[in-house]
Amino acid sequence: MPHVVVVGAGQAGSSLVFKLRNLGYDGDITLIGAEPVPPYQRPPLSKKYLLGEMSKDRLFLRPEALYAEKNITLKLGAPVDLIDTERKVAQVGDEEIPYDKLAITSGLVARALPDACGGGLSNVHVIRTLEDVDAMREPFAKAKNLAIIGGGYIGLEAAAVAAQLGLNVTVVEMTDRILERVACPETSDYFRTLHQNHGVTIREGVSLKHLVGETQVEGALLSDGSTIEADIAITGIGVIPRCAIAERSGLRVENGVRTDIYGQTSDDSIWAAGDCASFPFQGERIRLESVQNAIDQAECVAENMMGAQKEYHPSPWFWSDQYDVKLQIAGLNTGYTHVAVRGEADSGRSHWYYKDETLLAVDAMNDPRAYMIGKRLIEANKHPSMDMIADADTDLKALLAA
Structure with a gap:
């Protein structure tokens, strides 16, 4: 057999x-x-x-x-x-x-924090497996101050949960802005403001030197010499x-x-x-x-x-939930040169990535219509102009028939 x-x-x-x-x-x-x-x-x-x-x-x-x-x-x-x-x-x-x-x-x-940086202290966690999260649920519920090392989607999702539970949260991102590796500055700005409006402190352009504590994490020393309190830490460093x-x-x-x-x-x-x-x-x-x-x-x-010899051609899409915001992403933004912004921050908003005049990807925040139409446009290899996308009077659905 x-x-x-x-x-x-x-x-x-x-x-x-x-x-x-x-x-x-x-x-x-x-x-x-x-x-x-x-x-x-x-x-x-x-x-x-x-x-x-x-x-x-x-x-x-x-x-x-x-x-x-x-x-x-x-x-x-x-x-x-x-x-x-x-x-x-x-x-x-x-x-x-x-x-x-x-x-x-x-x-x-998940990349683990090296022991030399305090990764061996208790109450230092990653979020990848069920075992990881089970191990942190009880200390998470008892904690008051949370340090999140890394401002990617995993770190920001954890920050949203912690803020909703009443913890004092600080996100430390070594690059110039959160989400820098995966999103445009407009999307970074959107989520920075969202988190700050929920009481989260965002520290950008500064890295972790090492976590502080004898056996359990008590704080974090940053590269600029500042310290933050932390009785629990989450590392989201990739x-x-x-x-x-x-x-x-x-x-x-x-x-x-x-x-x-x-x-x-x-x-x-x-x-x-x-x-x-x-x-x-x-x-x-x-x-x-x-x-x-x-x-x-x-x-x-x-x-x-089973012998089909079928080529794999993906239609990339992703999502992230933070507070009451659902981010939906269609396409891949690699190599983008321009971004068209549509909508307002306090309602449905979308960021459309272009390489010159070619539509590559869409970030849609609480805007499922923009996401769905953007995804279909990308799959159909259609590239409406940036001016049309940014114009609030443009009927997005009509772009599919153009």
Whole structure:
């Protein structure tokens, strides 16, 4: 009986194995996860779950019993040590699991703060796994002063939750502005004002020198010599693709597990999908960190493992929830040269990214109409002028028919 092994039990891994079954694959399937729990949603961890508005059982993508019903073997709490590509076995401790085809869907790992910077103190946390958030929920509820190191989306989402719970929050961002790596200055300004209006202190252009405390964090010393109080700290200093297994196994790695347009790696029996996979897109090699990409790419890979030879062409989109603001992002803003602003800060607002006259992406804050139309324009390769977008009298929907 043929055997498909999937290494990584997250959104991509779960999507891939169920797609295989839906496509009629009747061989053996084993889904291996390093964490001791079934595949679950990660986005709510830093929002509703941390707030206590979502129970743990609602995080799980599918009931555990459904895996058994579909004859999918779940092997949890079992990190894979090595993939022996010559013998076609995945090594988990002393156990060897043979495969005919294998997919790597191992996701990301959060960058940890070095011990030299105070990362070894208690009450210093990252937000990536269910275990991470479970470990911080009780101290989070008791804390008064929170330092967040890193002004990206994860840090800002945690800041919003903490501010809603009444903590004194300081966000420390070493670059000139929050969200600098991922968004235009207009979007940074929007969210800076939003957080400041909720009592959050934003420190930009200053970095963490080290956290202060003997065994537990008590504060933070910053690069400009100032200090802030903190009885809990969250580090949101980035994530990296979890591809050490691929490297040890001799697969090509390039900002993630390198794949072709079909999701196949340098080994023709092994595929990769989701946050850990890098793939060709519009003449470049990219890696997308989003739920939708994890699902879509994993399902495409499942089809290709069944012989479809289907090229993967994503339609990138992302989102972030902070306070009562839903940010929806369509497209990729890499290489943008201009930004068109539409709407007002206290109502629906959107920022449209252009490379010269080419529309690349849209950030829509509480403006689902702008998001949906922007996404459709990008997918249709239509590029309305910046003046038309910025004009409040322009009927966005009419642009689709132009």
